[in-house]
Structures are given as C-alpha cells and as structure tokens.
Amino acid sequence: MILQSIYTEKNNCQDCYKCVRRCPVKAIKIEDHSASIITELCINCGYCTTICPAGAKKIRNDVAAAKNLFNSGQKVIAAIAPAWVSEFSEHKASSFISALKQLGFHEVSEVALGAEMVSESVNQYLNQQETGLHISSCCPTVVSLIQKYYPEHIDKVVPIMSPMLAHAAYLRSLQTEPIKIVFIGPCIAKKNEAEEHEGLVDVSITFQELSEWLEKESAYFEESETEELFYPNKAADGSLYPVDGGMINSLKSQITTVDLDFMSFSGRNSVKDVLENLEGIETDKLCFLELLSCNGGCVNGPGCSENNSIAKKRANIIRTHQQTSAQERMLKNAIEISLDYEKSQVNIPKHSGEDILESLKSIGKLSSKDELNCSGCGYENCRDFAEALLEGKAESSMCVSYMRKVAQNKASVLLQKMPYAVVMCDDKLKIIESNLQFAEMLGEETCELFNDIPGLEGAHLKAVFPPYKLFQNAIKLDLEKFDKDIRIEGKLYHLSIFTIQKHKIICGILRNLQSPEVRNEEVIKRTKEVILENLSTVQQVAFLLGENAAKTETMLNTIVQSYEDSENV
Template identity: 40%
Template sequence: MNLAYPIYTADAECQDCFKCVRHCPVKAIKVVSGHASVISDLCLACGECVEVCPVHAKKVREDLGSVRQLLQGSAPVYVSLAPSWGSEFRGLPAANLIAALRQLGFAGVSETALGAQIVSDSLALSLREMRSGLLLSSACPVMVDFIRKYMPEFSDCITPVLSPALSHARYLQEQFGEHIKVVFIGPCIAKKNEADRRGELISSALMFSSLRQWFKESKIAPWQLSPTAEDCFVPENSREGALYPIEGGMNETLKAHSGCEHINYMVVSGIDALRQTLDGLRPEDVKEPVFIETLACIGGCVHGPGSEHCSPGLLERLRIIRNTDFRTELPERRLPSIIEAYPSAALPQSDISLQELREALQSIGKHNEKDELNCGGCGYNSCRNFARALLEGKAEPSMCVSHMRNLAQKKSNAMLRCIPAGVVIVNSELQLLECNRRFAELCGGSAPEIYELAPGMPKARLEKLIPFAGLFEEVLKSGRELFREAVKLEQRLLNVSIFNIEPGLVVGALLFDVTQTEFTREQIAEQARQVIDKNLATVQDIACKLGEHMAETEILLRSIAENYADKT
C-alpha cells in the first residue's frame, strides 16, 4: 500500500472483483493474492478506479492535515479555486463560498480560471504563427502524463506552457509575493500529482469532497453566512477562463483571440478517445494547423472524480456557461512566464518472447486460437494482453474467468466420477442440472444409456427417473434439508440426503445404496442367532447336570438374541 501516492488500495476492503483492472485505461493495476493495488509509475491519477470500485477500496490520499499545518504557519495561504465550483456548489453565491473559505483561515480566494486566461493568451501568440502541425493542450495533467508515458512520440506536440493551475499559482506569487502558499481546490485527483511535483508553486491540492468534509467538521454552513465586501475573488474576477471546465471551453477562449481563426480546433475527451485519435498517426503527417483540446474526464472537469455528480451533465454545463462573463474583445496584458517543456517519459517495454507468451497462454488453458476467447473478464481486452500481464507480474491466473470455470468444472467432474454415491443437482422445476454416472446407474432402466449420450443428463425430469421426487420438492418449498432418509427404489434400499444449494431454487442430493449393507447385517444377526442357539444348548446341558433353572436361562438367552437382531 503506497500511501504517498494520490491513489491507493485499502487491502482489507478489496473484494478481488477486478473491476478496477477492467476500467483502468492503462492497466496500472497489479493483482497479488486477489488484491488489486495501484502501480504508481504507470498510473495517471485519472480516478477511474476510485469511481468504479463497488466497495470503495480505492482511496484518494487525504491532504487536509497538511493544509491545516500550512494555515498554522507564518506564510499567508491562498486558494486556487477550480472554475467548476459553480457546478459543484449549485446556487451558492461566490461571496458565501469565499467567506466560508476565509473562516477556515485562508488569506484569500482566487479563481484558477485566471490561470486559464493566461494560458489562452500565451497559446494565442503561438497559434497566430502556426501554419501546419499538431498541438495538444497541456491543461489536463492526466492527458499530459498519458501522452508522455504511453504515446511519447507526441510529447513534442504538447503545448509548452504550464497548466492553468500552475500558471495561476505563479500569477498569485507575482501578485502577493513569492513567500505565499497556494492550495488548489477542485474536482481533480491528478492535481495532487502536480502539487507533489511542483511544490514551489502549489503546496497542496484538495478535492471538493474534502472541502465539504472540512466545512462539516468545522461546523461551517456556507449557505447561512452573511458575507462582507471583503469576501470577493482576488485580485479580480475571472472572465472567459471560467469556460475551461466544460468540453470545448478552452477552444472557445482561443477562438476569441484575433489571428487564430485559421486553426482547426478539435476536442477529445477520454483517454481511450485520445488513443484512438492518435493511433497510427505520425506528427509530421499533419499538414494543416490543428489544435486539440484534451480532457481526461468525459465532458470536462465538471465530471471530475472529486465532484458530486448529482445532476445531469447538460445542467452542469449550463451552470458553467451562465456563470461565465465572456469577453469578445480581449485586452493586451503582461503575461507571467509560464513556459514549460514536456519531454518524453516513455515507459520501458517488456522483452517477452513468443515462446514465453505461448507458455503463459497455456498456463491459463489457451492452447490454440480457438481457446482465446478475448472475453475481457480479466480486465484485459485480449488473452494475449492478459498473458503479458501475467509475465510482467501484474496479474494472476485466477483472473481468467473462463479458465477458472473450466478448471472448476474439471475438478467437479473428477469428484463426481470418484464419489461412490449417486449425486444429483436439480432446479426448482425438478430439472436436472448435473448428475454423475452412479446416479444414472441407481435410477436403472434407460438412464445409464441416456447418461452416455448426454453426460450429466441436463434438463431431464427428475420425476421420470425416480419415484421419490416429492422429497426434493418438499425441500425446495420448505427449505428444510433431509439427512439419511431411507427410500426403496425397486430392489434397492437407498439412504438419501437432500441439501440446499440456493434455497428455493437449487438443491443437491447424495444417494447411497445400502442394500448390501442391510443384507450383511441380516447375515450377522442370523449367525449370532446360530451361535447363541449352540451356546444355549450347551448351557441347557450344563444346567441339567447342575440342576439349575433351565427355563430362566433359556428365556434370557433368547431375549439377548432377539434384541441383538433388532439392533443390527
């Protein structure tokens, strides 16, 4: 468990469902002993695993403690508030939210959208001169990491400017001094990575969910506050930059700049969508000027993993648009230096031979192409990718659903073959789901021949095979199991136990043929009688000679013989 990384797994809560593996766009999950942990070097901190985990075993590192410590220090701490706040805190006036944040101890609250405006202004200078080629936005830290790690050939296409959050932090330092501290608050987990890497700009990052928790713990109700004139954004309100958290918002701010009309603007949201967009493409193949706004979250930051998602996406977009004071004419202004390089961070590729891959496939029962179902149940889109994950130590054979099912079926069949008793499983309609050969033999008639043609005799009617199907029906209806019930089947005497598998839906039974056992017991009883009779004759002879009471002895011995016969 890596508690230092923004996302980690609570091992005790992980239920080995592998849903996180299925949803992780880069398979940055390692499964060991059924528990799925995050591989930080491969992870993008997109938060997909956090959102889909059904038992909430994927956790986000809580940084409230470090922020509280910052507030206790001597340096003033400012909030960089993500522009999606208007969608997150629906209907809450900005002044109320600012007042609540200041009550927590922050020196001031500023909109990250100011940093977005700085980014757009800086990019516009480059776009005016652009005549061909491809540029990919650097606004989303998840997409930047994805390109650098998984599509490194496009690293040079990333716009060479800081993200809006980092640009905003630099702007705040210019406004209020290099000594200040900046805390980002928004819906993005990946901002924690930015804070970890660029601590000189952003000291810490909180999600909206953490802020709500903080308000609750501090007994602050923003809606009930009475803000003052000082409860306003510093150093000024944002304008068009407030559109950044919705899909296409960044492009709209760029289009507003004169001289950028010739650019082909596109939007790609979602990691898989960007992979599909760039797959097979070479940067030099793009002969026209193309700018792609890239967003990891479908629809934009308003759908980030740290937001509440309590309303339809359309309404969230409308709230952002309504709260944006968009300027059609942009003033000239001095821009802080936000130049940033994004070199390739290509991940090392595993050197796996074809023979190793073949052996890994065979270990999960894939001996030929027909065995490779590519069902995706393991979380990987093909059996071969799963085999690679096995060789890389990221996966376990038990993750292959079809392999485990076949293995379980083989074990079950082997056990059914070896059990000397008849075994049968039926559903609520008294149709056979499974049985072994011994059950068919006990049923007699044509049952053994049917079993040879259709092993297990699936869907056969139980009442047509045995005369005591009513016992099964009774257990299905009442739920009360039967143990060692004596039943006659033609010339056989059976000992039947019926038990619940899925109460009311599926029951199973064990049928033991005790006919031979009963015959043996009768033989023993008969032999006992013969021995006692012989002993009785001897005793009678002795009794006569000794003059004892023969009648009493005879009665006693015969009573012993009869009692023994009854008990056996």
C-alpha cells in the first residue's frame, strides 16, 4: 500500500490558501476551512511543505520504520543522496559516515554510484536512437507529473531506473545475503518511489529526518582512528546530479552521438511550461531534456534542513566534484536497470459552460464584470475557482470578494432593521453607512439626500449632524464607548458612540428617549442601576439602614416589575 508522503495538521491550517496558490497541479482540497492533499492528484513535489506559513503541511516521518530494520537481523545500508555534500557541508566524508554508523548502519554508500550507472545506460540508449525527444527519468516528481498530467509524453521518458533505484539494485547485486536499504536525501517523492518499486529501497527518509535522528541519538561527527570510507567505493561524476545540468555534464563526457542537443530545466513552473510546449522542439535530430522539479536541482529539495543559498549549495557540489573527478573509476557489476514507465493519467472532469456559469452565479459572479480574477482564493481566475467548486475541491468562503459582499449585505440588512438611528463614519468623519432612521431623525432634507445616496455614503457628518464634534472627539481620543443625552430638532436622544477600528472607524446609535418603548426601557435600566448602587451602599452602611434598606429594594423592584409588565402588555 502506497501512503501519502504529505499530510495536513488541521488545527494549524489558517485559511491562507497559499498551498492552493502555489501547488503546480492544484492537488489541494479545502473542506471545513482546512486544506488537505488529494492523493491521486499529488505529484509529491513537497512545495506546499516549504511555503506553508503555519507549518500545517507535514512530511511523513519514516525514521521509526528505518529503525525497525535494525531488528531484522540483516545488514542495513544507508544509501546517501549526492546532495549530502551541500546539506552537511561542514563535515568531512569520514566523520559523516562515522555518525551514520553510530545510528546502527552497517555501511554507507553514495547514490551517486547509481547516477553514474544511469549515465552509462542513458548514453547507450541515446546512441541507439537516430532522432526524437527524450526526457530524463531521474526526478520522480517529473515522472509522476508526466504520467498523470502529460501522458502523451510518457513514451519520451528514457526507460531507465532513477539513480536511487539503480543504486539499490547495484547494492543488492554485491551481497550474497539479503540486506535492507535506507535511502537518505532531499526528496519527498522518493518515499513514494520506494513504495512503488518494492524489493529495492526499504525505507526513504529526508535529510531533515536524518538531522533530527542524529541529534536525538547524540551522534557526533568526529574523525575516527580508522578512516571511514563509502561502500563499496567513492563516486565521481555522479556527484554532480543534485544540481541542474549535472546529469548533462556527466553525459557529455561519455556521449558519442554527434548530432545531439542537451537542455536542462529546473523548477515546477519551468518544467510545466516545457511539457506544455514540447511540440515547438524540433525532433528531426536527437534532443535530451534534463527536467528537475526543484528550482536549482535536488540541492533545493523540500527535505533539506540546510538554509544556505542555492548558489552556495551548488558551489559545494562542484567543489567536491572537482576534488574527486580525477579519481580512477572503478567498474561496477553489470546489472539490468531498465524500467518502463506507464501512464497513470488522473481523471480531470470536463465541465460545460452552463455549469461553470451557474457555479459563478453561486459566488455572486453574475457577469464578466464581476469576475475580478484576483487569485485571492488561490486559483488563477474566477472560472478556475468555479470549476474547483464543481469538483468539490473548494468552498464558496474562499472567494474574498463574495464573502465581503455577504458580510456587507448582512450588515446592511441588520442596520436597516434596527429600530434606532445608526451611523458609521471614518476618521475624516465621512459617513460609511447609515440607516433610514438616522436620516428621518435629521429631517426631510436629509431623507431626500438618503434616497439619492443610499446610506448617505461619502457624505460628511458635519454637513448633516450638528453635534458632529462628539464623534470627532471620540475618534481622536480613541474612546471605546461614550454615552451622552443630546437634543436634535427639539427631541431628546441618547447617543452611544463606540469604536469599531481604533482611530479609523466609529459607530453611533441614537435612541429617542421620548418614544414609549425607549422611555420604558430607560426607566427600567436606570432603576436597576439605582438598585445596584443602593445595594452597594447598603453593604457599606448596613448597620445604619436596618430594615429600611429591605423596604427600599422591595419598592424599587415593584417599580421595575410594573414597567416590565406594562411593556409586555
């Protein structure tokens, strides 16, 4: 069973939609305001784990599975990806090998050996071809991308194992007894690749997982008395594979075909652009494409823990290669590393124009003018988002403009239904919104203006509301709440001003104290206040009041009850 290498910690997901926005194949589903991975659509590039601001996207940790291999009674070999040079650049090879052996590994071997085997096989394969376009099979994310989304190009992938699989096959060919192999590298997709091809790599962990493991076990990087060496020998040209163009550099030293073009592209967007426009590449001669999902190559994989720049990582790889490339190459056992790649095309639903229009209407996009294409939802445009809604991958609440309209409509309805006069204004005292009761309170002229300008939006409070300075002072002094009885047009009102946004937006509610409903309400409220104040006084001077306090409370409660009864009638 193949498990998903990436998962979401729902409690940490913060509705930012950054993973949706950056996922190259939109393999993200938003459900109950949380983003989850759609396994069948995912290509395991791991980009979402690197850009999630809340750290909600996690890489499956397989260290426990690796440790369990030590209990098998078989030798466990660590197959270390060539990018280790940039990840653990401060350590020499011998001290690095020593630290891994402290964890329990019997031997440590460079996957760069497998890369050299791949170069030899690709060289032989290309020399047998006369024309055509051919794509490297080294990056499992690229292979998965082609299998699922560009199946028409699957026959262009060279039928050769990746360096990880080739290296594992080579290690097993050297042993007379069964062994266990743990791949350690910068790539998340290797976890799935190992599970898809059983019998080669038992467990795959990332550099980040290894670093945490070494720290937890207190393994130390020190030179041992007997220098530790890579098994069965050190690699040479294969050490260049982690950087873009590294494979091509290795091939060029071997290739014998004269009329052959080499091109290298790295980064998800660049790779997708290449695959979508392969028809524009001439195929009347041989052409080989090295495609790597991670920008800059494997040194920038999602499983890395080192935060150095790509340039520095690349420099470490090249410098190490220069020191080892002159070494005499040792012959490896001749083993078969061919591998045919099959299509695993995903089902991408096709939606009719009518369905898309209905989906757009459900989020308030009634015409093309309403389609803002702001990408706030994570999709490139409103139509892509509408299709995602139809496929159950998205929720209406992801549309910022739609939710803003919903909020505004709810606020407007609430404002207009309130029995009191309400007005909101900004720090310049320009009215943001008001209700009809506010306009009616200020007279016929303001009502006419309200009909022409709904909500009096944009009007200056000073022009329509005489005691505007109360609002001016409230916003200047940043008063959380301010209450005052005022007179307007000969009527007495109770004004409550409160802050919505500090020094930016305030709201005022005015109640006509002369209306029966408000009058009864105010009497009840203020009588209750008297009761509370009186009880407080009673507690302080109870010995003076005696039975008189109880009579006062009873009398006041009777008044409150009578007003409440009359109001209910």
